[in-house]
Amino acid sequence: MKEIDQYLLGEMPESERQQFEERFVADETLFYEVVERENELVDQYAAGKLGSDELTQFEKSLAANPARRQKVANAKLINEFVVEHREDAKTITIAERSGFFSRLSDLFRMPALQLGSAAVIVAFALWSTYLLAENRRLRSLETELASARTQQTELEKQVENEQEASGALADDLTSARDRVKKLEETVASRRQGDVKTPPEANVLKPTIATLFLSTAVGRDGAPFVPRLEVSPTETKVSLMIQLEKAVDRVDVRLNGANVARAVRVRDRAGDKVISITVPTSSLKDGANSVEILDTAGQRIAERDFSIVRRGDSKE
Amino acid sequence: MSTLTTSSFQLLLDRLDNDPTKYEELRVRIVQLLRWRGCPESHVDELVDKTFDRVASKLASGEQVENIGAFAAAVARFIWLEHTRKNRTDAVGDDLPETPVEPDLDFLDDEDARMRCLRRCVATKFSDEDKRLVVAYYDTDADEKAKTARKRLAESLGMTLNVLKVRACRLRMKLERCINDCVAGVTNSTRQATTEQEVTS
Numbered sequence: 001m002k003e004i005d006q007y008l009l010g011e012m013p014e015s016e017r018q019q020f021e022e023r024f025v026a027d028e029t030l031f032y033e034v035v036e037r038e039n040e041l042v043d044q045y046a047a048g049k050l051g052s053d054e055l056t057q058f059e060k061s062l063a064a065n066p067a068r069r070q071k072v073a074n075a076k077l078i079n080e081f082v083v084e085h086r087e088d089a090k091t092i093t094i095a096e097r098s099g100f101f102s103r104l105s106d107l108f109r110m111p112a113l114q115l116g117s118a119a120v121i122v123a124f125a126l127w128s129t130y131l132l133a134e135n136r137r138l139r140s141l142e143t144e145l146a147s148a149r150t151q152q153t154e155l156e157k158q159v160e161n162e163q164e165a166s167g168a169l170a171d172d173l174t175s176a177r178d179r180v181k182k183l184e185e186t187v188a189s190r191r192q193g194d195v196k197t198p199p200e201a202n203v204l205k206p207t208i209a210t211l212f213l214s215t216a217v218g219r220d221g222a223p224f225v226p227r228l229e230v231s232p233t234e235t236k237v238s239l240m241i242q243l244e245k246a247v248d249r250v251d252v253r254l255n256g257a258n259v260a261r262a263v264r265v266r267d268r269a270g271d272k273v274i275s276i277t278v279p280t281s282s283l284k285d286g287a288n289s290v291e292i293l294d295t296a297g298q299r300i301a302e303r304d305f306s307i308v309r310r311g312d313s314k315e
Numbered sequence: 316m317s318t319l320t321t322s323s324f325q326l327l328l329d330r331l332d333n334d335p336t337k338y339e340e341l342r343v344r345i346v347q348l349l350r351w352r353g354c355p356e357s358h359v360d361e362l363v364d365k366t367f368d369r370v371a372s373k374l375a376s377g378e379q380v381e382n383i384g385a386f387a388a389a390v391a392r393f394i395w396l397e398h399t400r401k402n403r404t405d406a407v408g409d410d411l412p413e414t415p416v417e418p419d420l421d422f423l424d425d426e427d428a429r430m431r432c433l434r435r436c437v438a439t440k441f442s443d444e445d446k447r448l449v450v451a452y453y454d455t456d457a458d459e460k461a462k463t464a465r466k467r468l469a470e471s472l473g474m475t476l477n478v479l480k481v482r483a484c485r486l487r488m489k490l491e492r493c494i495n496d497c498v499a500g501v502t503n504s505t506r507q508a509t510t511e512q513e514v515t516s
Contacts, residue, residue: 007351008351018388018389018392021348021388021392022382022384022385022388022389024344024348025341025344025345025348025384025385025387025388026382026384026385028340028481029477031344031347032477032480032481032484034347035347035484035488036480036484038351039484039487043453064353065350065351065353066353066355066356067350067354067355067356067359068350070356070491070495071491073426073429074429074433074490074491074494074495076426077426077429077430077433077494078433078449078453078487078490079453080430081430081433081434081437081450082449082450082453082454083454085446085450086450086454
């Protein structure tokens, strides 16, 4: 045991260490003795049962051994789990059953009780077996239920996250579908020669305007500033922003205010692009500016654009 | 990146009596050797792959290897040394080590997430029999009685104490690996936000 502890706690000279490693790689028994001893040390440490010398050495080894730090975190929980399921295991292990039946057979060997007790014992044995089986089934069902509930909660969380992400797109899709439906109705009614209603009245006005902010520059090298005209019905603006730098996620600021966090950068035909949707009311008439920041808060891009509200008399 | 070819892998398998389980078992031991040398979980698979690549290519080049296990252990140590040296050089070169420092567990995850992972791993990867074995084997609250309890458990299962120990250790390794992978996945997914966001302000 001393040799194994020396190895595990980093107290073995390097040359011996190498020889020891070559031995356990070739010897299954030794290998699992080392694994078992590490488990024991980790379990004792997690339970606060290591003596002071061992504790000092073990903590020193933790500093140089990230995998062992994870083992410590796991050990506490494995112990909790074991305690939680202790009774469950006890009621059904073969050890318990074989012990019970051997005691039962001993009783049968007592001459005085052979006949009278036999019937009672058999009845008791049957009843106990029934209770054990019921208990086992119940616990198995409870475990299954707990597991199913955990899975349900996780799935609900996932769905919630996905819904958040797809909410804006779903709105857009609904608007687009309504619009297509109205247009189809209008087209059909026009084809049938029913022109009583002016087509414009039947067509749902678009509610989302889209603006693509590219990395393109003008001939003079100055950044190109696109202009977007929005009608009063366009309550949202979808901004697609092309980036020069390849990063996974970015934060977005609009006119100095944080408007989106950890937006995923997508690859579209080789271009790095992000897409966010903002209410038209959050945009200023005239010049607007959007800043892209990496997750460390460093600005990696800035795009200017201009908004003109149709129906306004300014432009 | 793995450079292991089918033919060189076959040479390696030949040295292990053409038995894939022997290869798996050797792999488990090399993984553990690297962990005991201080290799973080995030790099262990990559370095083990490199180890077997190199062992196989040495065999393919005709190198005489008497003890394949001892040879693999020596190669693994060398690969680990190379890895740590490289990271040290990188850190001096541009102040950014290639291997990120393993974060503290307290920061990495919370106990609830880890416990959820444990339950999920047991529910999805363990048979009832395996679960009972883990519970019975590691129920060592009464320290001095642990050996007796394990001996009795081994007898009841019709196996030697040593076979039971190996089985319990393998199950615990499998469980811990599953928990660590699961926690790493949970931690990554909590970092992920939405792909497109609508601003409500």
